[in-house]
Structures are given as C-alpha cells and as structure tokens.
Amino acid sequence: MPYLKRKIDPYLIQWKNQEDHMPLIIKGPRQVGKTESIRRFGEQNYKSMVYINFVEEPKYKLIIEDGYKPEDIIKNISRIDPSKKFMEGETLIVFDELQEFPEIATSLKFFKIDGKYHVICSGSLLGISYQKIESNSVGYKTDYEMYSMDFQEFLWAKGYGDEFSEDLLKHMQGLRPFSDLEMTICNDLFLDYCILGGMPAVVRQYIEKNTFEGTLDIQRQLLADYREDIRKYADGLDQTRILNVFEQIPVQLAKENKKFQISKVARGARFKDYRGCIEWLKDAGIINICYSMNFPELPLKGNYDDSKYKLYMKDSGLLVALLDDEAQEDLRANKNLGVYKGALYENIVGEALGKCGYGLYYYKREDSTLEQDFFLRTREELVPVEVKATNGTAKSLRTLIERDKYEDIHWGIKLCNGNIGNKNHIYTFPYFCAFLLKDYLKTR
Numbered sequence: 001m002p003y004l005k006r007k008i009d010p011y012l013i014q015w016k017n018q019e020d021h022m023p024l025i026i027k028g029p030r031q032v033g034k035t036e037s038i039r040r041f042g043e044q045n046y047k048s049m050v051y052i053n054f055v056e057e058p059k060y061k062l063i064i065e066d067g068y069k070p071e072d073i074i075k076n077i078s079r080i081d082p083s084k085k086f087m088e089g090e091t092l093i094v095f096d097e098l099q100e101f102p103e104i105a106t107s108l109k110f111f112k113i114d115g116k117y118h119v120i121c122s123g124s125l126l127g128i129s130y131q132k133i134e135s136n137s138v139g140y141k142t143d144y145e146m147y148s149m150d151f152q153e154f155l156w157a158k159g160y161g162d163e164f165s166e167d168l169l170k171h172m173q174g175l176r177p178f179s180d181l182e183m184t185i186c187n188d189l190f191l192d193y194c195i196l197g198g199m200p201a202v203v204r205q206y207i208e209k210n211t212f213e214g215t216l217d218i219q220r221q222l223l224a225d226y227r228e229d230i231r232k233y234a235d236g237l238d239q240t241r242i243l244n245v246f247e248q249i250p251v252q253l254a255k256e257n258k259k260f261q262i263s264k265v266a267r268g269a270r271f272k273d274y275r276g277c278i279e280w281l282k283d284a285g286i287i288n289i290c291y292s293m294n295f296p297e298l299p300l301k302g303n304y305d306d307s308k309y310k311l312y313m314k315d316s317g318l319l320v321a322l323l324d325d326e327a328q329e330d331l332r333a334n335k336n337l338g339v340y341k342g343a344l345y346e347n348i349v350g351e352a353l354g355k356c357g358y359g360l361y362y363y364k365r366e367d368s369t370l371e372q373d374f375f376l377r378t379r380e381e382l383v384p385v386e387v388k389a390t391n392g393t394a395k396s397l398r399t400l401i402e403r404d405k406y407e408d409i410h411w412g413i414k415l416c417n418g419n420i421g422n423k424n425h426i427y428t429f430p431y432f433c434a435f436l437l438k439d440y441l442k443t444r
Contacts, residue, residue: 003040004200005156006033008146012041016118021142023108023119025098025133028146029285029314030124030229031222033200037146038094038120046118047090050077054100061101068107070114088116098123098133099233105133109140125233125284145285148315149198150355151190151435157203158189165436172433172440177419183430187417190432194348195331197317212332219321226286226318234280241266242277249287249311250322253343259292259364260311271307278311288312288350290360296375296400298382298408300361310362312350319347342389345431346373349387349415352434370396378441382408385437388416394426401425413437 008026015021026034042049052060059080066072074086085091093111095104098121111119121141149157152165168186171178178186195212196202202218230242244265252260262274281287292308293300313319320331350360353374363384364371374385386397397412401424411425421428433440 003036004033004149004153004204006037006146006149006153008037008144009041011144012037013045015142016041016045021118022140023111023121023137024142024144025105025137026120026122026144026146027285028124029148030225031199031201032146032148032285034122034124034146035096036200038096038122042092042094042120046092048085048087049092049094050084050086051094051096052077053096054104055097058100061103064103064107069110070107070117073107086117091117093117093119095119095121096123099125102132105137105141108137112140125229147198147285147355148317149200149203150352151193151432154193154196154198154203155189157207168433169436169439171420172429172436173443175420175422175427177421178430183419186430186432190430194316194344195320197315197320199315199317202317216321216328216332219317223318223321229284233284238277238280241269241274242280244269245274245277245281245311246286247322249313250319250343252311253319253347258310258343258346260309278309281311286314288314288354288360290350290362290374293361293363293375296363296372296382296384296406296409298377300359300375300377300382304361310346310350312347312360314351314354316344316348316351319344342387345389345415346387348431349374349385349434353385353437356435356438358438370399372396372400376413376437376441378444380408381410382406383441384409384412386412386414387431388414397426398424 015024026038028034039049039051042051054060060077063073063076063080066076077084078086098104100123105121108119108121111117155164192206196206196215197219199219199222201222202215205214205218206212226246227243230246231239234242248265252258252264262269262271265274278289282289288311290310290312291304291306293304295303297303313322320328323331353360353376358376361375362371362373363375372384373387376383376385384397384400386394388394394412394414397414400406400409401412411427414426414428415431415434416428417431418428419430
C-alpha cells in the first residue's frame, strides 16, 4: 500500500529549509501516523537518518550517561550500533516514543546550539509527561500537533486531488448549490469517513479492500491499546476513573442533553474527583472538550464555565467503534445512524473544527430552550454554528442573530444533510464542508 499523503508533509519540508530552526517535537495520540510520516521525510530528504525508539530499544536510555552534549550522545549511540552514520548537515536524528524517556529533551538545547544535526522527537501521550519535557527544553524546541486524518486527507487517500477540495470551497464562497451528482458523491464519501474515522491503519484497510471488512477489528484494537495506555500511564485510583469517563462518552452524547454529567459516570461521582481525569484524556489527545460559554460574546477565552462541558472523541471512527453491536450493524450495513445521528454529526464537526485549530465552545441558556452547538470567531465577530441532524429550522441560531443583546453575532452557519443555501443571514452548508470552515471564514 503506498504512503498516505498527510498535511504534516509540507510542514516538515518547510521546517528543514528554515534557517536556524529549532529541534522539532511532534505530539499526537498513538497510531495517527507520526512515525510513518517522519521516517518517510527522513528517508527522502537526508543522506542519513538515525532512528531511535525508546520503547522498542530501551538500551538507548543509556546514551545520556556521559551528559547531554551532542558529541557524547552520538559517541554512545555509535557504541550501541556502529552502523548508524552521523554526517554533519546531512543527518536527521529521530527520538521516538519520547514519553518513555522525557530526559532526552534536555539534549535539545545542546543540539540546537551545536547546529550540526537536525533533530525530531515524537511520541504519544506527550501531554501527560509534557511538563517535564517543557522544563527540560524550554526555548529550544518547536511543537507540532498531529491528528488522525481529516476529511481532506481521506479524500487524498481516495485519489481526489487538491482541486476537489478547492471546488467545494468555491461553491461555499459563491453560495452555489451542488448538483445532485456532487451531493451523492460527497455524501457517500463523508459517511464512509464518519464510520471509519481517520486512523491511517483503518483507512488503509478500507482502501485496500474497498469495503469496511476488518476495519472495526482495527478500531477495537486501537481502543484496547488506549485502555492499556491508561492503565500504564495513569496513577492508581485515577485509572478506573479515566476509564469510566472514556466508556461514558458515547452514552452521554446519545442523550438529548449532551452535556457530560459526572454524576452519571459512577455512583457518588463528584466533579472535583474527576476533573483531572478529563484533563488527562485531553492531554493524551484522545478527546476534545467543548466548554459552556457564560454568554455568547467575545472574547472566547475566559468566557466559559470549566465545570460544564461536552466531551467528544478526537476521532469519530473510534466513537463509532465504542457503540454497541446493534448500532454497529445498523451503521455499517444500512448506513443508518439511528439514535446516534445527532451525536455522531456533532462529534465529527467538533473533530473538524479542532483539527483546524479552533477551541470548542457551546452555549445553553438555563431559562430557555436556546442552545448553540459551536462558535467560531473572526477578528471582529462571533459566528454561531448549528449542527442539525435533519434539515429543520434553526430557531436558536435565528434568535442569536436577530436579538440586539448578542452584539458580536451578525450571521451564522448551519450544517445539515442538505445543500448550500442562504436565508435571513443563516448560511447553510452540507456536513461534508465542515473541514473547510476556517478557509471559508478567511475569505469572507
């Protein structure tokens, strides 16, 4: 199977060509394709790549015994494996599974000052041990967060070039409805992506077989690996609590009120006991937290209640894999989302916005039915986004736009299972356009 093109690829080239660049740390949950992308980049752009994996070869943890200077580390690597070649200006050193050995981050300062070799570190669950890594390398590193494949990367994997996405964006900008053929093709592709998610191993299996055969097994193995990581890296009591929160996400998203309720996680559960568990899952790159705003106005930061939130999986395919067997069967065989329709589409939009770099916020007025799923911001405006399971009326959206007390809101976006439209300052787009919303806002 050929390499799956990723958005990190041009970033890595740009990093290499940048004069006086810092060592790079690539963060992201397990199995999102970090190692594959880094190794391909190293093989194609350097005469030599020295790859060290601290999980597979723990003996390399001894390389700092003589200190953190590059010459001492290189001497010790060469003692362990004399075949590794170090050529000044032509070598990429990769330290993988950094979470197993955060101490190596101290060497990044010395590699930067020395300047003879390019260095990339990578690992999953870096958020968990990141305080240590940060303190060991502050001011001498660049961070890049990698996610599972977004819808555009999925389209690339299916053979669609950049012009396909560019055409979708032009339709949005010109408010030109899609033809029936375009709607059918895009909806089919998007539904497949909803079911599969963006984990490269899952997408690769689907493309090789041209069916969903075997994809659920891979997803369930990934979930088992996540549970194993929680047991391995989380402290004592928190393990059970973190696992409880993790298992509750699809259950609570399926409710009419999708706000995550700690009291439903376990008998007698209290917010203060679980707060750190939710942060743990976020730092591990497994979930997105969508906070409840105090009031829909700018600025967004600081204008939210950190005790009220919805939890979404960062990869919608893994959310689907957490569903019960009957829902699985219905979804894969009949493409019927049933009770989870609203939950899945909300999760996929939250995932798309998160992958664009947006923080997630929602609003629910306590004394009325007014509720809004997400908010985006431009320099001067707050833009509410409503995710509709059906192409119905957007009553809350209309209220936010029309009422004078919401001064920062002048128009809104509705994402639904329908075509492009515009009425009463509400711009309607199909779900499959969610990944383009940041580009759309830039051009308004």
